[in-house]
Amino acid sequence: MCGVCGILGPWAAHGDAPGVVGEMTRVLAHRGPDGEGFASGPDFFFGHRRLAVIDLETGDQPMVGADGAVTLIFNGEIYNYIELRQELESSGARFSTTSDTEVLLLLYERHGAECVHRLKGMFAFAVFDRRENLFFAARDHFGIKPFYYAMLPDGGLVFASEIKALMCHPDVVPELDKDALNQYLTLQFCLGPRTLFRGVRKLEPGHTLTWKGPGSARTHRYWEVDYTIDEEHDEAYFRDELLSLLRSSVRRQLRSDVPVGGYLSGGMDSSAVVCLAMEKHSNGFACFTGRFNEGPAYDESFYAQAVTKAKGCAYHEITATARDFVETLPLCLYHMDEPAAGPGLFPQYLVSRLASEHVTVVLGGQGGDELFGGYARYLVAYLEQCLKGAVFETGEEGRHIVTMESLIPNLSLLKQYVPLLTHFWRDGLFEPMDARYFRLVDRSPTLGRFMSPDVMAAYDREAVAAEFSAEFNRPDTFSYFNKMTRFDQQTLLPALLQVEDRMSMAASLESRVPLLDPAVAQLLASMPPGMKFKGGRTKHILREAVAPLVPKAVMDRKDKMGFPVPLSEWWSGPLREFVGDTLLSPACRERGLFEPRGLESLIRTEGRFDRQIWGALCLELWHRIFLDGQGV
Secondary structure, eight states, rough: OEEEEEEEGGHHHHHHHHHHHHHHHHHHHGGGBBBEEEEEEEEEEEEEEOOOOOTTTOOOEEHHHTTSEEEEEEEEEETTHHHHHHHHHEEEOOOOSSHHHHHHHHHHHHHHGGGGGGGOOEEEEEEETTTTTTEEEEEEEEOOOOEEEEEEESEEEEEEESSHTTSSSSHHHHHHHOOHHHHHHSSSOOOTOOBHHHEEEEOOTEEEEEEEETTTOOOEEEOOOOOOOSSOOOOHHHHHHHHEEEEHHHHTTTOOOEEEEEEESSSSHHHHHHHHHHSSSSOEEEEEEEEESSSSGOOOOOHHHHHHHHHOOOOOOEEHHHHHHHHHHHHHHHHSEEESTTTTHHHHHHHHHHTTTSEEEEEETTTHHHHHHHHHHHHHHHHHHHHHHHTTTOOGGGGGSSSHHHHHHGGGGGGEEEEHHHTTTTTTTTTTTHHHHHHHHOOOOTTGGTOOHHHHHHHHHHHHHHHHHHHHOOSSOOHHHHHHHIIIIIIIIIHHHHHHHHHHHHHOOOOEEOOOOOHHHHHHSSSSSHHTTGGGGGTTHHHHTHHHHSSSSOOOOOOOOSSSTTTTTTTTTTTHHHHHHHHHHHHHHHOBBBBHHHHHHIIOOSSSOOOHHHHHHHHHHHIIIIIIOOOO
């Protein structure tokens, strides 16, 4: 795992370029504490930080081809590098290292941009090819590894693994993108290539970026799953094929020249990954979990320990406190670059820091909810679909829809989602699918309580809804379930992977996510939706596939928590003081983002920490750290 950065165009030959790229690499030092390297030419200047995982001795970067024509910097891991190396050697290639970086370099030299279709891994890499005076960059299928860029006034561009490194360039001035702010206030993440920084774009998952001179930057989508339904195979086939693919993915991702362990939350996804790893790993595989002392609703360690005891893993846990939250949240937001997702990033950072004391690589279960359909809101959506079909005597999805009768055994899952149900059915009942799912993920209805009149005057919910609908309705599929899960894979998942990458890299730890394998995603896309969401049972096909491997205590759970943080329970202690000092400060009032009386009411009179306070707190800290230049 590494950090990459660089400058393209006339600025690359500027006398200040070495100093600017040097500062960019220093900002990324946490991503690669094991080494630093640079390479340059007339139109490029690259910097690299290395966390050594494969080929600890000879895998340094930037790496230059034998004839000096191609220069590569790479962040990530190519899991099938051994197979690709054998393939290249059989056709005459010769290697001087045992690294996956050299495999990628030679693969690009031989296949050019088409090399991305042969990769299994998590990656963000950049190449300067003097043969064509071409810059080529690519980001992995799901967006596990980050890649950001900004255009320069001279027609060139600057790029990096993290946005904060871009700010080292004098032409990249941190400013708020107001359209992106509208998206963040609505969805808690930004759609498409947008970020909260004006002019800073992210290369989207499954995309490449090319540049051949000033003003020539272009992006291209190279991968997307095909939702053509396989009607020939039964559920047993899909179950067995899924288990086979998951086994292969985990085995490839155990490849490492440094110690490997696992995140273990106590839920099915991470438990399945650890159990699959233990099929090929000896006893002593280290697992890491986090917990809170505020009661059983915030402590899943019983289930995590059930897995480690059954499989003979070493068990490590950390207990997080309110004081930890207050002391580390600004640091977490600094590493995040921009706020995304919820408070779970805080315990994720603490667990990553714990894991880094024992291993260099961890396997995790990220992606299970989005790939396999694990969110309760899918059940809420189908509950309405069933009512709609019964009332109007229609079935929008024909035989793909679940029935009310089959839903009933799974409705107990919604016990803790009564507030969501109340909000969801307040108005707009039986609207089209896209409008109803937007209502399920929309965070904006209470914005007026705490955002300033100026922000609300510029807030355009309908514009965000239109952008949402364009993405939601994009797949050529008739299935509501496929539309929902695909939208979450394209939008929410990259935001969660941002947390995964930043919190692990903040601790110089490499996090791998074996569930996110392109072959697994394609198998699921081809599976009849009724099999994936059978009777409204979340993650049905995954449950069937891993049931023989995962301890029964975990498989039988109906209370999966999703790493909730006891913020309401901490509200009477240092947390309330921290929030008040931040959001009711003169600096925050003068910023003009929030409505001071609304915030004061939330903080002073209401006895709980809610999503509104979380969103406001993250936004204010982000402004202080990046736009005000206070740092951490």
